[in-house]
Amino acid sequence: MEPLKRSITSLAFALIVALGASAQEISFTAAVDRNTIAAGDQFRLTITLTNAQEPYSTPSMVGLVVMQGPHESSSVNIMNGRMSSSVSRIWILTATQPGKYTIGPARVKVAKGVIETDPITIEVTKGNAPPSDASAAQGQHKDPNLFITVTLSKSKAYVGEQILATYYLYNRYASVEDANFQPPKLTGFWTEEIDVGGTRWEERVVNGLAYRVGIIKQQLLIPQRSGKLRIEPMALTCLVNRSFFNRGTSVEASSNAAEFTATPLPAGAPANFNGAVGELQLQVLADRTKVKENEAIEVELRISGRSNLKLIDAPRIDFPSDLETYEPKSIDKINVSSAGMSGTRGFQYTVIPRNEGRFELDPITMSYFDLRSGSYKELRTEPLVIEVSPGDSGPSASISRPSRTDVVPLEHDIRYIHTGDLELRPTGHFLFGSWPWVAGMSAPGVAFLLFALVHRRRQRLLGDPEALRKLRAERTAKQRLREAESALQQGSSAQFHTALSKALHGYLADKFGLGVAEVTAADLRTRITDHEGSEELAESCARILATCDMARFAPVEDKPRKDMYDEAASLIQRLERDHRS
Amino acid sequence: MRITLAIAFATIVAGISSSAMSRVEADSLVASGLRAYAAGDHAAAQVALDSVAHVFNSAALQFDLGNCWFKLGDVSRAILHYERGLLLQPGDADLLANLALANDQVKDRLASDGGPVLGATWARFRGGDDPDQWSRRALFASLLFFALLCAAMLIKGRTPRRASWILASGAFIALLICIGFASMRHDELIRSEHAIIMEPKVEVRSEPRTGTKVLFVLHKGTKVAVDQDAEGWTEVRLPSGIVGWMPTGSLERI
Numbered sequence: 001m002e003p004l005k006r007s008i009t010s011l012a013f014a015l016i017v018a019l020g021a022s023a024q025e026i027s028f029t030a031a032v033d034r035n036t037i038a039a040g041d042q043f044r045l046t047i048t049l050t051n052a053q054e055p056y057s058t059p060s061m062v063g064l065v066v067m068q069g070p071h072e073s074s075s076v077n078i079m080n081g082r083m084s085s086s087v088s089r090i091w092i093l094t095a096t097q098p099g100k101y102t103i104g105p106a107r108v109k110v111a112k113g114v115i116e117t118d119p120i121t122i123e124v125t126k127g128n129a130p131p132s133d134a135s136a137a138q139g140q141h142k143d144p145n146l147f148i149t150v151t152l153s154k155s156k157a158y159v160g161e162q163i164l165a166t167y168y169l170y171n172r173y174a175s176v177e178d179a180n181f182q183p184p185k186l187t188g189f190w191t192e193e194i195d196v197g198g199t200r201w202e203e204r205v206v207n208g209l210a211y212r213v214g215i216i217k218q219q220l221l222i223p224q225r226s227g228k229l230r231i232e233p234m235a236l237t238c239l240v241n242r243s244f245f246n247r248g249t250s251v252e253a254s255s256n257a258a259e260f261t262a263t264p265l266p267a268g269a270p271a272n273f274n275g276a277v278g279e280l281q282l283q284v285l286a287d288r289t290k291v292k293e294n295e296a297i298e299v300e301l302r303i304s305g306r307s308n309l310k311l312i313d314a315p316r317i318d319f320p321s322d323l324e325t326y327e328p329k330s331i332d333k334i335n336v337s338s339a340g341m342s343g344t345r346g347f348q349y350t351v352i353p354r355n356e357g358r359f360e361l362d363p364i365t366m367s368y369f370d371l372r373s374g375s376y377k378e379l380r381t382e383p384l385v386i387e388v389s390p391g392d393s394g395p396s397a398s399i400s401r402p403s404r405t406d407v408v409p410l411e412h413d414i415r416y417i418h419t420g421d422l423e424l425r426p427t428g429h430f431l432f433g434s435w436p437w438v439a440g441m442s443a444p445g446v447a448f449l450l451f452a453l454v455h456r457r458r459q460r461l462l463g464d465p466e467a468l469r470k471l472r473a474e475r476t477a478k479q480r481l482r483e484a485e486s487a488l489q490q491g492s493s494a495q496f497h498t499a500l501s502k503a504l505h506g507y508l509a510d511k512f513g514l515g516v517a518e519v520t521a522a523d524l525r526t527r528i529t530d531h532e533g534s535e536e537l538a539e540s541c542a543r544i545l546a547t548c549d550m551a552r553f554a555p556v557e558d559k560p561r562k563d564m565y566d567e568a569a570s571l572i573q574r575l576e577r578d579h580r581s
Numbered sequence: 582m583r584i585t586l587a588i589a590f591a592t593i594v595a596g597i598s599s600s601a602m603s604r605v606e607a608d609s610l611v612a613s614g615l616r617a618y619a620a621g622d623h624a625a626a627q628v629a630l631d632s633v634a635h636v637f638n639s640a641a642l643q644f645d646l647g648n649c650w651f652k653l654g655d656v657s658r659a660i661l662h663y664e665r666g667l668l669l670q671p672g673d674a675d676l677l678a679n680l681a682l683a684n685d686q687v688k689d690r691l692a693s694d695g696g697p698v699l700g701a702t703w704a705r706f707r708g709g710d711d712p713d714q715w716s717r718r719a720l721f722a723s724l725l726f727f728a729l730l731c732a733a734m735l736i737k738g739r740t741p742r743r744a745s746w747i748l749a750s751g752a753f754i755a756l757l758i759c760i761g762f763a764s765m766r767h768d769e770l771i772r773s774e775h776a777i778i779m780e781p782k783v784e785v786r787s788e789p790r791t792g793t794k795v796l797f798v799l800h801k802g803t804k805v806a807v808d809q810d811a812e813g814w815t816e817v818r819l820p821s822g823i824v825g826w827m828p829t830g831s832l833e834r835i
Contacts, residue, residue, distance in 0.1 A: 412682060413682070414648055414651050414652075414678075414679040414682050414683070415648075415675045415678050415679055416648070417615065417618055417644065417645040417648045417649075418641040418644055418645055418675070419615050419619075421641075422611055422639050422641040422642045422645070423639045423640075423641060423711065424604070424607055424608070424611070424633070424637035424638070424639050424642060425637060425638060425639055425711070425712075426636065426637060426638075427634075427635070427636060427637060427638040428638075430712055430713060430716070430767055430770065430771075431712075431713035431716040431717065432713070432715070432716040432763045432764065432766070432767040433767060437716055437719075437720065440720045440723075441719065441720060441723050444723050444724045444726070444727035444728070445723070445727060447727065448727040448730055448731060451731055451734075452734065455734055455735075
């Protein structure tokens with residue numbers, strides 16, 4: 001079926017061309033797909049001759065390099081019953097040096113005469129990719145057919161700044177396999193692979209030789225220390241020219257070495273600098289700011305921008321002490337591309353307020369090194385206020401709280417001074433050994449001794465009625481004398497004498513331990529003898545007693561009553577003095 | 582500034598009549614010193630309190646003075662005052678806490694005496710509330726003892742009489758204990774047996790003379806026991822028992 005169909009189509013085509021050729025207008029054009037390119041880039045030149053088959057001349061292409069071509073293609077169109085045919089030649093061209101290039105006119109001789117295409121000017125700008133850098137030339141020098149180059153986006157950068165390393169494979173073989181490329185081990189760098197997708201090959205000319213060049217690897221390098229850092233050359237074994245008929249040849253591709261200088265960040269980094277280099281923003285977000293006790297809040301600290309984001313540590317957050325916090329969870333949305341790392345790095349803290357109240361989270365600060373201005377800049381968040389209302393006190397609130405934790409002292413300081421009364425006392429003045437103390441200590445002892453003496457004496461008297469009578473003799477006598485005195489004042493003679501007699505009589509009986517009847521004049525004389533003048537004393541006593549006895553019965557008074565009273569009182573006094581105990 | 586001036590004036594006045602500083606003057610000086618401390622002017626507070634400390638004394642005053650020196654950065658003076666305060670009121674929790682903090686900054690580490698818990702409790706018991714407490718207790722015990730003796734003589738019943746005899750003998754033992762403690766405390770307060778090193782570094786020699794063998798080196802803030810004095814030299818003893826001579830000017834008695 002297939003060959004038959006094709007032959008029919010060919011026949012139809014030949015017929016159409018033959019029929020319509022003379023009837024159609026002839027055109028001859030030259031076109032490029034773009035007329036401004038970067039050095040090393042490719043563009044396409046198409047020269048099309050419509051409705052004619054005459055051969056035409058190739059235009060002049062001074063300074064341009066033909067990468068491919070010319071390829072020829074032809075087409076036939078039938079539109080509204082009108083048929084047209086065209087023949088095109090296509091060149092893939094490139095330019096290695098920047099500048100202006102002119103593609104000259106192409107000429108064709110047809111029946112009507114000679115037709116020329118318009119000349120085309122191509123502007124070639126400076127290339128952005130490494131078109132024919134020194135490393136490529138160097139690699140070409142080693143092996144003109146297969147080599148690798150390493151290019152760094154910068155040869156000098158700050159510690160922490162991001163540099164792009166691109167590994168190009170230059171190839172002139174028909175095919176190359178096993179680009180399973182392992183980049184060299186790098187010391188002093190933190191590396192981040194960039195996904196380049198499949199290798200895209202493009203044509204490039206180095207020193208007049210056309211290569212197929214592919215990016216086999218891209219890496220972001222972040223220098224971790226200052227000084228000269230070197231990327232060692234490496235080798236890669238590839239299988240080339242493998243095809244259905246050929247098993248291929250093993251060829252080793254080697255690369256150049258790249259050198260790099262990392263400059264240290266300027267001195268005077270703020271305390272809250274955590275190694276971030278680039279351009280950043282900082283914000284603090286909370287999923288809600290009004291909660292009840294024991295309900296969790298997610299507080300996220302989000303760092304966003306273009307920086308070495310993956311190397312940034314969480315800035316220090318001082319949560320109010322009554323909030324329970326857990327270790328932050330990091331939420332990264334970081335895009336690694338050839339332009340560097342960008343995106344956000346978030347630190348999510350789960351915060352559980354255990355008490356009601358208003359908690360204010362102080363602004364969080366973080367410093368970074370701004371590459372554009374070459375200085376440190378500080379980021380500061382807005383303060384975050386969390387309002388905590390009391391939790392439900394129903395049965396649902398009986399959720400077991402986490403076990404109590406110890407109070408951890410954060411700092412140590414001396415205890416504050418004593419204020420108020422310092423209880424000052426004169427220096428060097430003590431109660432111990434001072435005379436008030438000695439007096440105070442001995443006073444109870446002395447008092448006790450006195451008490452003991454009195455007590456003992458009293459005890460002794462209590463045990464001896466005779467002695468007690470003797471002791472009380474004076475007191476009794478004095479009582480009786482008072483009775484006599486009152487009788488004296490009343491002027492009652494008998495009463496007076498009775499009382500006086502009783503007083504003296506009783507006294508003498510008590511004093512000498514006698515019965516009342518035993519007190520006689522004779523007896524008195526024997527008893528009152530041991531003192532000077534005692535005889536006289538005894539006489540006086542006897543006389544007074546006799547007088548009293550007499551006066552009781554006969555109202556004869558040889559002496560005034562007053563004198564008698566005084567005599568009796570003085571007698572008792574004298575006797576008391578002489579016969580103490 | 583105003584506080585400082587007031588204190589300076591008060592200090593001059595106090596200096597003139599230091600021997601006859603009245604209780605009222607002392608109280609006003611203390612009050613101005615405490616105000617200065619509260620305002621953060623530790624130097625002025627120290628000057629004011631120190632002028633009072635020449636005439637009056639108390640554990641609280643020594644505590645406050647120690648705090649002033651601590652805040653002024655002179656740890657050895659702070660230790661000196663805390664130790665003086667502890668002498669007046671052994672086992673005081675505040676004094677012990679601050680002394681421990683100050684001692685953390687002392688270079689020399691010496692074997693400490695007594696366990697921390699039992700030590701403080703025993704010291705509080707031994708020290709009483711103020712230096713005169715045991716003397717007052719002795720007075721009370723003496724009164725009680727003789728009162729019980731009188732009671733024993735007066736009481737008629739056999740059993741109550743016996744009980745009061747027993748109580749009286751208990752009171753007598755208590756009296757002896759109180760007198761013992763009072764005398765011990767008095768002795769402790771009268772004699773200053775310890776001293777604090779005031780120089781940053783002192784070489785302790787084998788003899789009271791320069792040029793003799795250096796036995797060991799002590800640093801600022803270390804507490805040592807003092808044995809004897811001899812012409813500008815003092816014999817000090819460490820808890821470990823080693824003894825040596827150092828210039829008297831390098832230490833301050835507690």
